[in-house]
Amino acid sequence: MNEQNYPEFTGLELSPRKVDYIKFIFEKKGTVKTTDISSCLQVDPSTISKTLNELASTGYLNHVPYRGVDLTEMGKTYAEFLVRRHRILSLLFTHYGLSTEEACAEVSRFEAFVSKDAVNKICNSMGHPMVGVCGEINHDKCFHEEHYH
Amino acid sequence: MNEQNYPEFTGLELSPRKVDYIKFIFEKKGTVKTTDISSCLQVDPSTISKTLNELASTGYLNHVPYRGVDLTEMGKTYAEFLVRRHRILSLLFTHYGLSTEEACAEVSRFEAFVSKDAVNKICNSMGHPMVGVCGEINHDKCFHEEHYH
DNA sequence: TGATATATTTGGAGTCATACTAAATAGTTT
DNA sequence: AAACTATTTAGTATGACTCCAAATATATCA
CATH class of the missing domain: 1.10.10.10 (Winged helix-like DNA-binding domain superfamily/Winged helix DNA-binding domain)
Known part of the structure; x- marks a missing residue:
């Protein structure tokens, strides 16, 4: 009802892995590098990079290439x-x-x-x-x- | 500890869809035809057939081709x-x-x-x-x- | 600054679960 | 036995997740 709260989501929009990534980024606070996620979650950096791109294009993240990501307000x-x-x-x-x-x-x-x-x-x-x-x-x-x- | 109870399973061995199939077969009791599952779960018969084969080869089902399936003891x-x-x-x-x-x-x-x-x-x-x-x-x-x- | 090292991204490919269509085959009914 | 129905097989596709190798960008150091 209130665009500040994005109440329109069901909670089922993100796949398990994407949930992990968003939670990780949230808990790190601030800008997060591909390597941080890669080393903590034991996943190849190229995989992280790809998924980060998807999360950025669906509006959860701001992604500055080669720099890192941070959560959007919606994120x-x-x-x-x-x-x-x-x-x-x-x-x-x-x-x-x-x-x-x-x-x-x-x-x-x-x-x-x-x-x-x-x-x-x-x-x-x-x-x-x-x-x-x-x-x-x-x-x-x-x-x-x-x-x- | 007791081979009658197959206590060695974790509960995580079957994918979501396979869980649906096994539960359906169990609740139908007796021999179940491909078409039964297909029409109830709204999935193409060819998909059912394939999955039934997998469940048979992993020991959950007895499958008599063109006849139907029923659960093994383990199943x-x-x-x-x-x-x-x-x-x-x-x-x-x-x-x-x-x-x-x-x-x-x-x-x-x-x-x-x-x-x-x-x-x-x-x-x-x-x-x-x-x-x-x-x-x-x-x-x-x-x-x-x-x-x- | 320029060479080297490191981080990140891209391209290509593979697996697994799930599903479909079309064609082949088996079983059933008349 | 012909015709109809059920089942299976073969081929293909998508989405989620993954990796490796190569390309590209950034950072460091001499």
Whole structure:
């Protein structure tokens, strides 16, 4: 409803690998180089370069060739959702006998296929917990969406 | 530990589509024809045929060409896990504000990526509920695994 | 500055999962 | 046995992900 929040996304627009890349870039903050992602995620730089281009052309990243990438405003908003999704789902799983590491690993495998609607419902139902197993949970966008429509 | 239960699987061996096929065959009970799957899942018969062959050569199905398929013992065991996984996860999601249909649809999208270990832990933690949102939950294999190792 | 080293990108190719069409083959019905 | 239907095979395609090798840009150092 509010173009600042890009509420039109479903949460299913990015493939698993792209989710990883965006989350990585978000958590690094600032400009990120191809090599950073390549070495941390153990993927050939050429693969990173290609995917970064795709993410730039779909509006998630600003890409200055040979210089690096950073998130667009839309990319940041989306990344916030990705991180919140990961943390909410991981937290959920730790309530059912999985360790932090297990929950994290498990969720990493499937999170790309869980919709924003589902995450918001779970988040609501859990009472918008502030702390997840992999860091704090930010509910800004979550609240906006719940309150204004 | 017990060859009757094929406890060696992780739950991640089948791709999403193969999970759909095995679950469908399991729920139909008995011999299933290519056309049954084709018309219900809205996929070209040639695609079904190919995938059925793969599932047969990896030991999940008996395939009599031009006649149909049925589950092997291993296939049945695996299918029971697939159904249990689907129901446990769907039930879980309904505890967090999702309707039966929403939970089912959501889980269908990602269930192939949730490990047997995770499912067993969740199952344990929920107290082995007997009824899920899409039918009864069978805990035979689940109990065996928990008790004997 | 210019040569060299490093980082990044591009081009080409491959795998896996999924799916289709068209043609061949088997089974069934009359 | 002819005709109809079901199934399979062969060939092709796309999307996601990957790599290697070569080209290009940037950075460093002498």
